[in-house]
Amino acid sequence: MSGLTATIVVIVVAMGFNYTNGFHDAANAIATSVSTRALTPRFALLMAAVGNLVGSLPFFGLAGRSRRRSAPGSSRRRRT
Numbered sequence: 001m002s003g004l005t006a007t008i009v010v011i012v013v014a015m016g017f018n019y020t021n022g023f024h025d026a027a028n029a030i031a032t033s034v035s036t037r038a039l040t041p042r043f044a045l046l047m048a049a050v051g052n053l054v055g056s057l058p059f060f061g062l063a064g065r066s067r068r069r070s071a072p073g074s075s076r077r078r079r080t
């Protein structure tokens with residue numbers, strides 16, 4: 001296995017683990033706040049959903065910018 005292939009495999013496995021770990025973290029946060037009666041189940045679920053959505057939004061912009069920079073034929077100068 002070449003170095004590049006091994007690196008890609010490690011990155012994909014790490015991203016998969018991180019993705020599934022986020023589900024467990026959200027479930028634990030909801031269960032803890034509901035079991036201690038700090039929040040109602042509906043409000044805890046709403047907070048988790050909003051937090052996950054807001055947390056992912058900055059990365060959409062980053063992915064789009066990096067894709068435009070590396071796209072073939074994109075010879076536009078970047079603004080700094």
